[in-house]
Amino acid sequence: MPTIDALTERLRHYLDGPQIQVVKRAFYYAEQAHEGQYRQSGEPYITHPLAVANVLAELELDFQCLSAAMLHDVIEDTGIPKDALSHQFGEPIAELVDGVSKLTQIEFKSKAEAQAENFQKMTLAMAKDIRVILVKLADRLHNMRTLGPLRAEKRRRIATETLDIYAPIANRLGIHRIYVELEDLGFNAMFPMRARYIKEAVRKLRGSHFEVIEGIKHKLEFKMKEMGIPGRILGREKHLYSIYQKMKAKGRSFHDIMDVYAFRIITDTVDNCYRTLGMVHSVYKPVPGRFKDYVALPKANGYQSIHTTLFGSRVSIEVQIRTEEMDHVANTGIAAHWEYKNQEAGIATNQQIRAQKWVSDLLEMRERSDDSLEFIENVKFDLFPDEIYIFTPKGRIMELPGGATPVDFAYAIHTDIGNSTVACRINKNLASLSEPLKSGQTVEIITAPGAKPKASWMQFVTTGKAKSNIRHYLKSQRQIESRNLGKRLLKKCLQAFDKTLADIPAKHVEKVLEHNQSPGIEALLEEIGLGNRMAYIVARQLAFDNEKIEEQDSKANQDYKQPSLMVDGANGEVLMLAHCCKPIPGDPIVGLINRGSGVMIHSEACNKVKSILHDSDQCIHLSWAKNIADEFSVALRVGVVRQRGVIAELARAVSVADGNIEKIHVEEQNARMSVVSLIIKVQGRNHLAKVMKRLRNLRVVTSISRLK
Ligand code: MN
Numbered sequence: 001m002p003t004i005d006a007l008t009e010r011l012r013h014y015l016d017g018p019q020i021q022v023v024k025r026a027f028y029y030a031e032q033a034h035e036g037q038y039r040q041s042g043e044p045y046i047t048h049p050l051a052v053a054n055v056l057a058e059l060e061l062d063f064q065c066l067s068a069a070m071l072h073d074v075i076e077d078t079g080i081p082k083d084a085l086s087h088q089f090g091e092p093i094a095e096l097v098d099g100v101s102k103l104t105q106i107e108f109k110s111k112a113e114a115q116a117e118n119f120q121k122m123t124l125a126m127a128k129d130i131r132v133i134l135v136k137l138a139d140r141l142h143n144m145r146t147l148g149p150l151r152a153e154k155r156r157r158i159a160t161e162t163l164d165i166y167a168p169i170a171n172r173l174g175i176h177r178i179y180v181e182l183e184d185l186g187f188n189a190m191f192p193m194r195a196r197y198i199k200e201a202v203r204k205l206r207g208s209h210f211e212v213i214e215g216i217k218h219k220l221e222f223k224m225k226e227m228g229i230p231g232r233i234l235g236r237e238k239h240l241y242s243i244y245q246k247m248k249a250k251g252r253s254f255h256d257i258m259d260v261y262a263f264r265i266i267t268d269t270v271d272n273c274y275r276t277l278g279m280v281h282s283v284y285k286p287v288p289g290r291f292k293d294y295v296a297l298p299k300a301n302g303y304q305s306i307h308t309t310l311f312g313s314r315v316s317i318e319v320q321i322r323t324e325e326m327d328h329v330a331n332t333g334i335a336a337h338w339e340y341k342n343q344e345a346g347i348a349t350n351q352q353i354r355a356q357k358w359v360s361d362l363l364e365m366r367e368r369s370d371d372s373l374e375f376i377e378n379v380k381f382d383l384f385p386d387e388i389y390i391f392t393p394k395g396r397i398m399e400l401p402g403g404a405t406p407v408d409f410a411y412a413i414h415t416d417i418g419n420s421t422v423a424c425r426i427n428k429n430l431a432s433l434s435e436p437l438k439s440g441q442t443v444e445i446i447t448a449p450g451a452k453p454k455a456s457w458m459q460f461v462t463t464g465k466a467k468s469n470i471r472h473y474l475k476s477q478r479q480i481e482s483r484n485l486g487k488r489l490l491k492k493c494l495q496a497f498d499k500t501l502a503d504i505p506a507k508h509v510e511k512v513l514e515h516n517q518s519p520g521i522e523a524l525l526e527e528i529g530l531g532n533r534m535a536y537i538v539a540r541q542l543a544f545d546n547e548k549i550e551e552q553d554s555k556a557n558q559d560y561k562q563p564s565l566m567v568d569g570a571n572g573e574v575l576m577l578a579h580c581c582k583p584i585p586g587d588p589i590v591g592l593i594n595r596g597s598g599v600m601i602h603s604e605a606c607n608k609v610k611s612i613l614h615d616s617d618q619c620i621h622l623s624w625a626k627n628i629a630d631e632f633s634v635a636l637r638v639g640v641v642r643q644r645g646v647i648a649e650l651a652r653a654v655s656v657a658d659g660n661i662e663k664i665h666v667e668e669q670n671a672r673m674s675v676v677s678l679i680i681k682v683q684g685r686n687h688l689a690k691v692m693k694r695l696r697n698l699r700v701v702t703s704i705s706r707l708k
Contacts, residue, residue, distance in 0.1 A: 011066070049073060052141075068096035072135055141178055201258075202240070223280075231272065233263055259315050263317065277306050291309075295326070306320070392443070409424075409443050419452070434460040478573040524538065529574055567625060568624075580607075589602065590603075591620040632683070635677065636680065637667075643700065653698055656694060658687070658690075
């Protein structure tokens, strides 16, 4: 059993005294925190964090990482807060522990295989510091090593997750050693019979082919010596799970796959790598198209080797050639970047230098190969915070760009969901639709039948899909509304000539369309609705079908009558309520034609329209329909005595009168008085009168007026 003393001994090789002290202190702290807790196996809980730290010590990681490993379950399992850890061990270690705890919390939410890829990315994205992932991988490795005592179901669940998520992450980060062990442990737990079969088959095969393999090895070794290339040759075994996956994926038999002998040649310099390559090609013929030079073009995760395949007498021989240094990187991957290099300056303590090295390595890798782009794409740190991962309530993971909001999320699920969104919950709490989302949140979209996208959403959505859908909706909505408005205006005007559109001969309609350069009647109606054509003029052109159209235009100017329209609702893209005077049902109103955008509904008393009320080119008669169900905004100015609780009193009065407060704002005040501006929703003038009466009756209210 590993002990803290044995670990300390190991750390002496690459850490200095004070750093080892911190790791030891973390151990004793965790031991005390986990006091009385035991693992399934019956061992004291502290054996687990100690083992995790040991795994990381094998990768020669720094003291902060090791301390975090000791403490990694403290926040989660003992309820000690992060603050306490940062007080004891400093911010960096507390941050690492916190990061690991957060990853642990999102675990197990999703098990669908198709989600694995996204889950991997999310795991990486959530870890601000890559060392969080390293601690997590070591934690997972030790848990996999000690799966035995768990219930079968739990064992399988952890094993599936390991194969789907953690082994691929280890592979992606180039930590070959952990990757292979995770896969084989996962395979063993999932398919014990198959694992045993393949293990046995490999053992037998190795026995029966022993002489052939040794023959090839000796031949190559002899040649190396002859050419004076230093180094060693290792036989190479594929790990069990990769053999199994190849059998499964390619439908090939065990013997097919194992008909390949694999060797690794490790030499001292890059130069000798290429000399070795020449050597093996002179002994065996290379298989065309199988040669890969990852020394000149390293893989994204830093992996370097020369790969070649040779024709043996009956079998093919795969050879990897690399230096000791490359071999080391191949086994430890990203962890190699955190190693302590035994140089004068205490580099191990300098976080920034190492972080910078890591970043510059990344950038360098990006320059070196196309693959690197994919690597950076897949490995997200806070340096590359351009993607977030969000759960649906059912555990599906959606990938969104950073800054995305619940509306973007809704459109990412489905256009129909986006279009009918009315509200949302983030982690089960009601939240604003414009709130930027964070990785790992669960977002539930609340929809309502008949709900419509809002123009205001355009101000905060970030995804192209949401933008184009909202824009498309608004545009088609405007089109529909402007056509309807145009149709209604034209109908009214035709009535003046005792005609309806159906009365006009098709041929004459054609002529009118041509005269107005309109491609069709719908387009012409739209133009009328948008205020680009006068309904009365078009009506006249249509009504007099036996006279010249041009003549009608001049006559129209003389005998023009304003059409009059009913307004039957509050919201529209073409028939819109003016914000300046906020008219409500009951107010006398007038429509101001805005060329190209439709008709604004103003109160007749509004300063903007007072002077042009009778200008028939710019205004149309409007009246309110009966029984409008919508609510309308209205602005009030209320003078009140300055005292405690006065706002609450106003709010209560409005709500008792069935009004709805939209906005409340104290505009000015002195020692005695305040002026409060209110925007409230009412159904019409009668309703407003009721609300104002309630307010006026309050003892604190000294004055009240509606703003127009
Ligand atoms: Mn753990």
